[in-house]
Amino acid sequence: MKEYTVAVVGATGAVGRMMINVLEERNFPVKELRLFASPKSKGIKIPFRGEEINVEVLEETKSFKGIDIALFSAGAQRSLEYAPKFANDGAVVIDNSSAWRMDPEVPLVVPEVNPHAISKYKTEGIIANPNCSTIQMVVALKPIHEVAKIKRIVVSTYQSVSGAGQKAIDELISQIKAWCSGEPLPPAKHLPQTIAFNCIPHIDVFLPNRYTKEEMKMVEETKKIMEDPSIRVTATTVRVPVFYGHAESVNVETEKKLSVEEVIEILRKAPG
Ligand SMILES: NC(=O)c1ccc[n+]([C@@H]2O[C@H](COP(=O)([O-])OP(=O)(O)OC[C@H]3O[C@@H](n4cnc5c(N)ncnc54)[C@H](OP(=O)(O)O)[C@@H]3O)[C@@H](O)[C@H]2O)c1
Structure with missing residues (x-):
């Protein structure tokens, strides 16, 4: 080899x-x-x-x-x-x-x-x-798009602190440690607000259209990867107090009607 x-x-x-x-x-x-x-x-x-x-x-x-x-x-x-x-x-x-x-x-x-x-x-x-949230979403959506053509996507994310780097992981650890010892939580330095016991709907900077940059990455990157600029996408991205692993809720509308059973079958056969 x-x-x-x-x-x-x-x-x-x-x-x-x-x-x-x-x-x-x-x-x-x-x-x-x-x-x-x-x-x-x-x-x-x-x-x-x-x-x-x-x-x-x-x-x-x-x-x-x-x-x-x-x-x-x-x-x-x-x-x-x-x-x-x-x-x-x-x-x-x-x-x-x-x-x-x-x-x-x-x-x-x-x-x-x-x-x-x-x-x-x-x-x-x-x-x-692509952005980590886009990757996992398009892996699930591409096989559905091929069969039924996706018209629009509404996605909400629950993103772990690992996505903001090692310093953000350390920040969550230090806030939890302080809480466990009854001390005041150290102030946020690498994330926009205290992340321990909190959810922050603010990842990357806010843009003039009032979406965050993280949200617009999901919008634009999805169209490029799926090679279909006509797909309408809206995203809400939220940082949650979890160390590793992003979750997403994805609601899609397809051009061709599909039953839940058909979607499960498509996903079962798809790579990833
Ligand atoms: N596609 C994805 O799924 C995905 C997911 C998460 C992150 N990312 C991207 O990956 C990148 C790193 O993220 P991370 O979470 O690993 O961040 P991180 O934990 O903060 O690590 C940053 C890395 O960049 C290095 N670095 C910083 N300044 C540098 C310089 N001037 N010259 C050379 N190296 C330098 C750091 O080295 P030192 O330790 O020496 O400072 C460290 O190794 C970001 O661009 C992020 O957006 C992509």
């Missing part, structure tokens, strides 16, 4: 660490693993397949030659700046940030839904990965 040199950019973050675990768990054919983060993480080592791998400082690295696949999860700014550099040096970049998702030249891909998009676009070596 061919083996690949894989880079994880944002290796010390909540997503990056999970990517490293999954590469190991799935026995992905990794020839060499290169890990990148900010200057703050200089000297940190992360275990992979029984070895300790040194974290490299992204901005101190001059060449990215020799990397076959680069998994990016270090924020949109880093993706905008460094994804083209990795791609120019020969890597295929798979970007988890929002930086490239709506770029008309960049495929936005969920493997179970639209893998063909990779060859459809004139890609320059960057493949975007």
Whole structure:
């Protein structure tokens, strides 16, 4: 089997660490693993397949030659700046940030839904990965859309703090610990309000149309991935005091009438 040199950019973050675990768990054919983060993480080592791998400082690295696949999860700014550099040096970049998702030249891909998009676009070596809430929704909706054409979607989310990064996970832990010891809850720093024992309908910033950016990501990304700009989507996204795992309530109207039994059968046969 061919083996690949894989880079994880944002290796010390909540997503990056999970990517490293999954590469190991799935026995992905990794020839060499290169890990990148900010200057703050200089000297940190992360275990992979029984070895300790040194974290490299992204901005101190001059060449990215020799990397076959680069998994990016270090924020949109880093993706905008460094994804083209990795791609120019020969890597295929798979970007988890929002930086490239709506770029008309960049495929936005969920493997179970639209893998063909990779060859459809004139890609320059960057493949975007959608928002986490969009991913799980389109995996469930694409097979229904193929049979009955979805006209509109009303989605409400219940999103865990992991989606806001490691600092948000730590913030929930510290608020719960304070509550258990009868101390005042530490103030919110990384989330807009206290998250312990609370639900916050405010993820990312508010936009002029009064939706949040997180909500509009679900609207726009869904149309691009399903390759159907006519689908009407409205979203309400809510952060809930759960560590990992997003839930969603999705209400859809289809052009062709379907029974509940037919929908269950479609979903039972669908990948994912
Ligand atoms: N598609 C999805 O499903 C999904 C889900 C969640 C998040 N995301 C995206 O993934 C990205 C990371 O999310 P996260 O939850 O893992 O955040 P996080 O826990 O805050 O981790 C951020 C990572 O970025 C690194 N970083 C920050 N500034 C950097 C710099 N100047 N140079 C190099 N590396 C830098 C951090 O390194 P240090 O530790 O050294 O600071 C850390 O490894 C975000 O863009 C987020 O929107 C995508």
